[in-house]
């Protein structure tokens with residue numbers, strides 16, 4: 001730990017402030033643990049000694065470009081430094097070899113132009129101002145020089161700028177490894193061009209971000225032996241399926257729904273679409289338009305982007321029919337049937353939407369109705385048909401909509417990957433992981449649980465990697481490092497992956513039977529477990545599967561290939577959670593676990609070189625704070 005600093009009368013310090021987070025001032029009295037401070041906004045505050053931090057009065061007013069240069073690495077010091085730089089439009093700052101980006105919320109084209117790329121090309125790390133290009137440059141050089149694959153992790157909370165940062169990383173890698181004078185579209189162009197398509201179907205407006213990615217993404221750029229890009233692949237994780245059926249004001253559903261409602265009249269007529277306010281899946285929120293975005297224009301732009309990534313006219317037709325069908329099915333309502341626990345289509349309006357759904361999905365309307373309100377059970381003796389009550393029928397309707405949408409999204413990702421093309425002989429690769437940061441809302445459910453679990457895993461990897469490396473360096477330099485201690489989050493992982501009994505990170509709130517709290521590395525989060533089991537189920541209702549497999553449209557039927565008998569039985573037992581975990585293990589993101597391998601058998605390593613002049617515990621603390629605080633929009 002950094003040597004403790006004595007706080008005495010006359011010390012310049014930081015104290016907590018409800019409005020500004022931290023405010024500086026001067027100590028004028030100390031009574032035991034009570035510190036009395038005159039703050040620079042003219043107030044007097046009394047704070048506990050444990051919450052008073054020394055201020056470096058000699059720190060440069062414009063901040064330092066690497067936080068390891070700060071005399072005091074504590075939360076107010078870090079935040080003050082970032083704020084001072086931000087004032088000067090310096091959005092990037094290093095902490096050792098980690099880059100911290102603060103969202104500028106304005107276009108800064110001069111930061112990313114060709115001239116900038118030329119500057120960073122081959123420059124030693126730290127020689128120029130902190131920049132996202134410098135990180136990509138180090139990853140690329142290390143790959144070329146050591147022949148090793150690398151990965152760059154982009155983390156932060158929603159709206160922090162992860163996706164924008166990922167795009168900049170990709171642009172720079174394309175600049176370094178791209179081919180000039182090649183005929184047709186290059187791999188790197190195709191990767192960049194696939195972004196608008198993925199965003200139309202996987203992004204939505206949230207309270208935090210008008211264009212929030214509702215899925216995690218790992219982009220893998222493959223290189224040949226000359227360091228030229230030879231292929232690429234996009235892997236996606238855990239699309240937020242619940243958004244298809246459920247949104248709250250002032251958020252929106254996925255962009256594609258609004259785009260289609262704003263399509264040219266002949267398309268809207270074809271899909272019987274009009275005002276988005278008429279559709280239940282959209283009108284649960286009062287937000288239909290986005291500032292500065294013209295959905296009609298975006299629809300045409302998406303069509304063009306689809307052309308570019310190789311999605312045929314016929315496939316596009318199928319895609320938008322599926323999107324329209326989802327809107328129509330959301331308007332199908334149910335009333336109680338004559339028999340107990342049964343339901344019927346509520347009225348003529350619902351019947352119209354049911355028929356439209358069937359027409360768009362090219363399936364039989366009666367079969368669709370049955371798939372929504374009945375379940376068939378096959379026993380060795382007989383076939384039993386069970387009816388669903390209106391509540392269960394609504395759940396069945398929403399399940400169908402969510403399944404169809406997530407299959408559509410997966411289809412798009414596959415299509416993009418096929419069209420870009422992978423290089424099975426690539427020598428090495430650079431992966432960029434654009435993944436949701438730690439989440440803590442008023443209401444946290446299964447999605448937050450998976451996301452926070454991922455972040456615990458990444459934090460664990462970071463701990464192991466950095467601490468191990470640091471300790472090796474200290475040993476090499478014969479520094480006595482016995483004082484090194486850090487907050488290990490292995491117990492949180494044990495809690496989630498093994499058992500919760502007696503784990504001190506598990507807290508059971510007294511007043512609720514269905515919630516539980518986990519003390520994560522980044523803070524406590526209380527989860528509502530009510531829908532966990534349902535949300536974790538990862539099988540398609542057999543009736544829905546049969547209905548769509550039988551679609552007369554090859555595109556729709558292709559989203560639901562028939563399952564072999566055995567698989568269909570065993571798939572009932574698979575879960576979203578286990579698939580999510582498997583996805584990470586297979587893509588090699590969870591390194592540190594025995595046997596984790598990169599796609600093509602290459603070991604993955606995160607980019608950190610261990611250049612650090614600060615002590616481990618402070619470093620760790622800073623990282624945790626920075627991830628939590630500095631990425632805030």
Ligand SMILES: Nc1ncnc2c1ncn2[C@@H]1O[C@H](COP(=O)(O)OP(=O)(O)OP(=O)(O)O)[C@@H](O)[C@H]1O
Pocket residue numbers: 103104105106107108156157158159160161162163164165208209211212213214436437
């Ligand atoms: N470097 C940047 N330059 C200019 N604008 C930026 C930059 N980074 C972020 N922004 C702005 O902030 C918005 C949100 O950024 P972005 O979508 O990348 O966040 P995110 O961290 O990926 O969020 P989410 O997790 O919700 O997807 C962008 O739409 C853009 O307007």
